[in-house]
Amino acid sequence: MVNRIIVIGGGASGMMAAIIARRKGSDVILLERNDRVGKKLLTTGNGRCNYTNLNLSINNYHGHNPSFAEEALSEFNVDKTLEFFESLGITPADEDNGKVYPLSFQASSMLDVLRFEMEFQGVQVVTDAFVFEITKKNNFTVKLKDGRLFHSDKVILATGGMAMPVSGSDGTGYSFSRSLGHTVRDTFPGLVQLKLEGNIFKQINGVKFIGRAGIYHKNRLLVDDSGDILFTDYGISGPPILQISRKAIELMNMGHEAELRISIISSKPKDQIKDYLIRRFKNLYMKNMDEALVGMINKKLIIPILKELSIDKNIKVSDISIEQIDCLAGLLTSWSFKIIGNKGWGQAQVTAGGVNTDEIHSNTMESKLVKGLYIIGELLDIDGDCGGFNLQWAWSSAYLAGMNASI
Numbered sequence: 001m002v003n004r005i006i007v008i009g010g011g012a013s014g015m016m017a018a019i020i021a022r023r024k025g026s027d028v029i030l031l032e033r034n035d036r037v038g039k040k041l042l043t044t045g046n047g048r049c050n051y052t053n054l055n056l057s058i059n060n061y062h063g064h065n066p067s068f069a070e071e072a073l074s075e076f077n078v079d080k081t082l083e084f085f086e087s088l089g090i091t092p093a094d095e096d097n098g099k100v101y102p103l104s105f106q107a108s109s110m111l112d113v114l115r116f117e118m119e120f121q122g123v124q125v126v127t128d129a130f131v132f133e134i135t136k137k138n139n140f141t142v143k144l145k146d147g148r149l150f151h152s153d154k155v156i157l158a159t160g161g162m163a164m165p166v167s168g169s170d171g172t173g174y175s176f177s178r179s180l181g182h183t184v185r186d187t188f189p190g191l192v193q194l195k196l197e198g199n200i201f202k203q204i205n206g207v208k209f210i211g212r213a214g215i216y217h218k219n220r221l222l223v224d225d226s227g228d229i230l231f232t233d234y235g236i237s238g239p240p241i242l243q244i245s246r247k248a249i250e251l252m253n254m255g256h257e258a259e260l261r262i263s264i265i266s267s268k269p270k271d272q273i274k275d276y277l278i279r280r281f282k283n284l285y286m287k288n289m290d291e292a293l294v295g296m297i298n299k300k301l302i303i304p305i306l307k308e309l310s311i312d313k314n315i316k317v318s319d320i321s322i323e324q325i326d327c328l329a330g331l332l333t334s335w336s337f338k339i340i341g342n343k344g345w346g347q348a349q350v351t352a353g354g355v356n357t358d359e360i361h362s363n364t365m366e367s368k369l370v371k372g373l374y375i376i377g378e379l380l381d382i383d384g385d386c387g388g389f390n391l392q393w394a395w396s397s398a399y400l401a402g403m404n405a406s407i
């Protein structure tokens with residue numbers, strides 16, 4: 001008799017698992033609550049889909065036990081991912097830091113080739129299929145909200161996490177996992193913008209610079225990253241901020257304070273900036289302080305910075321003290337802010353936490369508690385850095401589930 005598999009969730013991991021399982025000869029039904037599959041995939045990489053990363057290492061992954069991901073990531077590794085998508089028509093284009101995109105730079109191409117392949121292989125895709133309940137006696141029964149019932153030998157749960165709930169992933173997978181006996185590690189938004197304390201943000205909203213950002217706790221640097229940073233009306237955004245946000249949120253969830261330090265000028269150390277400011281102020285001795293910084297830092301930042309340092313904007317630069325110049329150089333290279341929150345699930349790119357990986361076989365993605373149940377993708381307690389690592393996890397975990405559910 002043909003092995004029948006129900007894949008729940010038509011996101012990145014669900015589509016991949018369905019294709020692999022179908023190629024192995026299983027009868028595959030994919031159930032997706034939206035009226036079409038892959039809604040989130042279309043938004044990835046700013047609509048360009050950064051689908052893997054050439055510099056991948058296990059250090060790019062987080063969770064209670066990141067090494068859980070190692071087997072899947074080495075079985076269906078970056079090379080195999082590139083090969084798989086190339087065989088479907090995706091020409092890879094690599095950009096900075098190992099990020100790989102389709103050469104079309106269109107996330108829609110990724111979705112198209114996955115849809116074409118599902119159709120070609122004969123995956124039965126059912127949209128507008130909101131799964132409501134999963135039960136298991138001898139086989140699985142999957143019940144939709146509208147009452148329809150589906151039966152199968154195996155279930156691959158690929159409903160994603162909580163990030164960007166408008167795409168369809170709003171945490172229903174955790175309830176299914178719990179109802180089948182699994183535990184779920186606390187979830188929180190990862191790769192998300194940070195809210196900062198202060199009343200300057202309306203004023204500096206939109207200021208963009210290339211700088212460095214670090215999360216500190218009790219004066220100790222925990223994680224940092226550099227690149228394009230953007231002040232917003234609530235605080236701060238940009239790739240380095242998303243990258244380091246997880247650590248800040250983790251700290252705050254434990255009841256600790258998290259401090260953000262940013263360097264507006266990261267190309268030179270503080271001492272060199274100080275020397276430069278001394279020379280600059282000698283040349284511009286006739287100017288007021290607010291005029292003397294024009295051309296060096298974004299104009300919108302000048303008044304807030306001078307206020308922060310309690311330096312009168314009307315003071316002549318010739319009257320400024322060496323101590324004040326020292327403080328200014330210090331702030332330009334390390335401006336400290338208290339983090340007071342984050343932009344939440346609506347803006348987050350990934351979910352930290354999820355189904356406890358201790359309860360899943362790392363070499364197959366099968367549940368240790370429920371035979372025939374496979375759990376994959378963002379639903380598990382594995383999350384990756386920004387840069388193609390989350391989709392790679394979706395592809396790799398899906399590959400193992402698709403292969404092994406078909407045995």
Ligand SMILES: Cc1cc2nc3c(=O)[nH]c(=O)nc-3n(C[C@H](O)[C@H](O)[C@H](O)COP(=O)(O)OP(=O)(O)OC[C@H]3O[C@@H](n4cnc5c(N)ncnc54)[C@H](O)[C@@H]3O)c2cc1C
Binds near residue numbers: 032049050161387388
């Ligand atoms: C804005 C944004 C940009 C991103 N950019 C990148 C990037 O460039 N590179 C990268 O690696 N990662 C990126 N990510 C992260 C990446 O998209 C996710 O980690 C990945 O899509 C997770 O795949 P998944 O299959 O586990 O879950 P999802 O893609 O979330 O898919 C889950 C699917 O299950 C369906 N579903 C949920 N509940 C039910 C139910 N009860 N019944 C039926 N169907 C259900 C949902 O509708 C959804 O289609 C980005 C995320 C966001 C939000």
